[in-house]
Amino acid sequence: PTITFIRPDGAQRELTIAEGTSLMQAATHHGLDGIVAECGGNAMCATCHVYVEDAWSERLPPLSEDEDALLDGAAAERLPTSRLSCQIIATAALDGLVVRLPDRQV
Numbered sequence: 764p765t766i767t768f769i770r771p772d773g774a775q776r777e778l779t780i781a782e783g784t785s786l787m788q789a790a791t792h793h794g795l796d797g798i799v800a801e802c803g804g805n806a807m808c809a810t811c812h813v814y815v816e817d818a819w820s821e822r823l824p825p826l827s828e829d830e831d832a833l834l835d836g837a838a839a840e841r842l843p844t845s846r847l848s849c850q851i852i853a854t855a856a857l858d859g860l861v862v863r864l865p866d867r868q869v
């Protein structure tokens with residue numbers, strides 16, 4: 764699937780990533796700044812926070828309790844569309860997904 768990441772300044776980057784890869788892994792692998800991922804994808808840090816575009820928000824699997832709790836501690840404002848990018852696993856169904864990066868992760 765191809766996923767679009769939009770930085771706070773509006774710059775966009777499209778990444779075509781392998782199914783089964785998390786958005787966080789893809790972003791860090793491609794050197795996308797704006798994702799810190801201190802805990803390496805273990806749902807423990809909330810520095811991989813992203814905002815999922817409205818149209819996609821409902822199409823993702825629901826938040827786990829851990830993800831929900833961590834998002835409360837995210838550095839940037841939590842919105843209804845906030846997710847942890849390490850918990851979003853790329854599948855064919857997510858082709859075209861658009862996420863926005865928050866203005867800070869720590």
Ligand code: FES
Nearest residue numbers: 802804808809849
């Ligand atoms: Fe730490 Fe996602 S990388 S919670």
